[in-house]
Amino acid sequence: MIPHLVTYRQRRRDGRWLRLYVPVLPVLLVLSPLLLVAVLAGLVACLVFRVSPVGALRGIGQLLWALPGTRIEIEDGQTAVLVSVR
Template identity: 35%
Template sequence: MIPQIATVRVQSRPDRHLRLWIPLLPIYLILTPVLFLIIIGGAVACARYRINPIRALTAGAQMLAGLGGLHIDIKAHHSNIMIKLA
């Protein structure tokens, strides 16, 4: 399933943190016009490198669907950042 919400948690000190829930559907809708350019670029790249465009599209869709449940933890000095896609 394509991720629909991103949870971002930033902790700068043990007693202070910020948590944001970001819906991804509006971001997908905003980026829809760019999709046309990506399709043209992908078609040119497939023709240039002789790749089957159906297999490339399938692999891209599987990669996007596989992002659900992604969990990223970043720890640097006194700050912790957690990003979770659901």
């Protein structure tokens, strides 16, 4: 399942939380021209390093499929960051 929402929360030094909700599909649509260039560059890199392009695309697809449910928490002193992928 492709991720639908990325939630970014950051605790500031004054104790307040900054929350950002990023919907994945609209961001993907806006950045699709750059995504096309990145895919073409990846295919060229696969040919240069003699890696199977189909295998590389399959591996990236499996990585994206596994992202929903991922939580990344970082805390350092008074600052804390939480990234959640749904």
